[in-house]
Amino acid sequence: MDIKNNILETIGNTPLIRLNKITKGLPGTILAKVDYFNPGNSIKDRMALKMVEVAEQEGKLKPGGTIIECTSGNTGMGLALAAVVKGYKCIFTTTDKQSKEKMDILKAVGAEVIVCPTNVEPDDPRSYYSVAQRLAREIPNSYHFNQYDNLANRLAHYETTGPEIWKQTDGKITHLVCTAGTGGTITGTAQYLKEKNPNIQIWAIDVYGSLLTKYFRTGEIDMDEVHPYISEGFGEDFVPKNYDMSVIDHFEQVTDKDGAIMARKLAKEEGLFCGYSAGSCIQGLLQLKDRLKADDMVVCIFHDHGSRYVGKIYNDQWMMERGFMEAKTFRDVVSARGGKQRLITLSPDKTVTDAVDLMRKYDIEHIPVFDGENMIGSISEGGLFQQVFAQPEIRQATIEEVLEKPFPMVEFTTPIEKLSSLINKENGAVLAKDEIGNYHIVTKYDLLQALGK
Template sequence: MAAVHESVLDAIGGTPLFRLARLGAGLAAPVYAKAEFLNIGGSVKDRAALSMVLAAERDGLLKPGGTIVEATSGNTGIGLAIVGRRRGYRVIAGLADKSSAEKADILRAYGAEVVRASTAVPQEDPRHLFKVMERLTEEIPGAWLANQYDNLANPDAHLRTTGPEVWEQTGGRVTHFVAGVGTGGTITGTGEYLKEASGGSVTVVGADPESSSYGGGDGSPWYVESIGHYLHPDTVEDRWPQALRSEAIDSYERIPDRESLLTARRLAREEGILAGPSSGTAVAAALRVARQLGPEDLVVVLLPDSGRSYLSKVHSDAWMREWGFLEDGDGLRSLLEAAGPLVPVAADATVGEALEVLRDVPGGVAPAVLARTERPYGVAATEVVGSVSRAALEAALADGTVKPGDSLGALLGPALPAVGVGQSPAEARAVLGGACRSVLVLVDGRVAGVLPREVLG
């Protein structure tokens, strides 16, 4: 008989486990997925939202008629909107500009006010999402900033609920727990409970985007929402969340974007589970872990949210192709391989340095990118801030507008249009239009090369 609740808030938690029989076929160790998308708000963040609001009420930080303010990639804001509106609060959700449009629509549907701001600037920048929400909290009487990254009621929710559920559902047989790391609350609270319940025998594995700095990447951008730790090149102090207790995590599996996104799509097609891209990251990591285990082991992987919030992204063939994650046939691959290596120019370079870089570049045009000393994962498309033209720089030097030691500054041109490697030459020509002479080609969301108009036929 189905449960009967007095409120939707009573339905938060108690999510089932599903065995991933098809994706885990051939593995000795069974892999079970904890379906957090079956929470009332569609994600694991409902647990943290309820815990944080109740703690704020208990501590006198949130009073009747107050306003809940939060910076979110979407899911925590949705959870806070459900809990907050149900308990009579105004809710303002600051949404990262890279979050899906569906999340903004869902937030508004639940009665939250949505403020869009960037997370692609240094953490100290007043335009950064966190700074914007801090200012709003200061300006609005009775406002409370949930601050999920540093709020200890976040991991406490999972210490009290998620961890005990996993232990009970597996009859204490779980040997490995795998989850993505965003604020760190889910993996910290759940992991700490499982370690204590098992006498320290449960292994906790963080699933992380390949370039995220949590698992050892350089902090450059990736394309899986809600997990990982981004580090802008100009950030002064790299702060990790207080909700994350690193000692709870035994190891990390670093998953490339393409593997994450394709695994999320496989979950829907092969297991009947429509989940988000971070679930793809977690499952890809869990499968890696399970391949090294035996039948006496049992892996539980946490699926944070539903794929319904990403129908315009990971579950859209068009989006996947445009960002270079899907390839049907040759596309632009052969043209790209013939074009030679990519040559970017740092946006903070001098005119003389840029001309030196551009000296042997075919077509004399290159993308201008945020400066990094090393680029082991390539140039993310979101790091391209403009373009640099050899002809424009030479003309500016000739007429005395600039000197070789001057910064590129105002000489940067607009960013070149971009296409995915799986798109056709005809699609690339269409993107170019009549004004542009070159197009960027993306492979897995990163710039792999520049193709001039003449090679597109």
């Protein structure tokens, strides 16, 4: 029998998966180390458990104690799982740029979460670093893990992630590509792989707004490099002690937009529903594609699961508000029909039979009713069906007698997300007038087609 004694025994041994579509045309073999298969859905489970084990061995974490950590969410989840099994309390500080889903998940496993402002200096008393340090001083029998400077972080990846990748590739790996945050994953994994083969290239992916890339290139900590960014889980405004820059061969920066768009492409084209950093990792690799050769074997680290970002990069409205996606509008829906569908209307003196005939002829469900130039109401297949079924004689009634509410009027430039909020069970369509005064209609089926493209 293969039975695990607790959830912590399922950490590690995550799959290596070949990428096929999104990297088509790139030289070599591109593989993803998909660490959302860990029980906490991220690679941080590895280092969280290791940090707890080391703290216990060193006597820093005692029975009944409180785990305190500043986290973007994933490390907190790993620590929370360890706390549940081992009987500790958890208090986590995080930043207000992190997704609500991450905070809710931490609370679900019993942690207390304190949200701190993002755009303050690390030594500001309001920062999530400083708040965690203060809590550790004030709360008896507590320990602040400080994943940034805690070398058990990189030790976890030296002991597990590196050996797994080496074994899974039969030692044929030529490149490791990984986003750079606390430095634990990329440094620990790189240290092991470089010991096995010093020619393996280690490429760190950073975000614009982080100072790590310039520090790697110049050794200079330049705070002028630091500015707010949206990407989550990587990039830093200081240099954590987990970094050993000597095992990293190159730093590549990507934009917030490119990383977000690429994460969505991974889901649609590879079926890998990953977090922000996975998209940025692949985007960085694509920017470096000219450095690859046909016999290369590249391993990309995919840190966490897309469920942590449902309200952000996987939310169309969020993406459009930040200019990461172009908003489709009423005009786009009409244009997609190729101008073939003219607006069918009725006047109030026509009969129900006339309306039914038009619906059959043009295969439509919704018809606006105009009295001259003014829309005074509407007719829908659903509404007519209910009335005709209840009163068969109503077929000869005039449209005026069975009139439903007018369809909402919108601007021709209205985004389809707004249109979708106007179309519901009671109202099946919206109308808009173009620049030359012609009316056009958009129904729920038009929206479904537009959203599917």
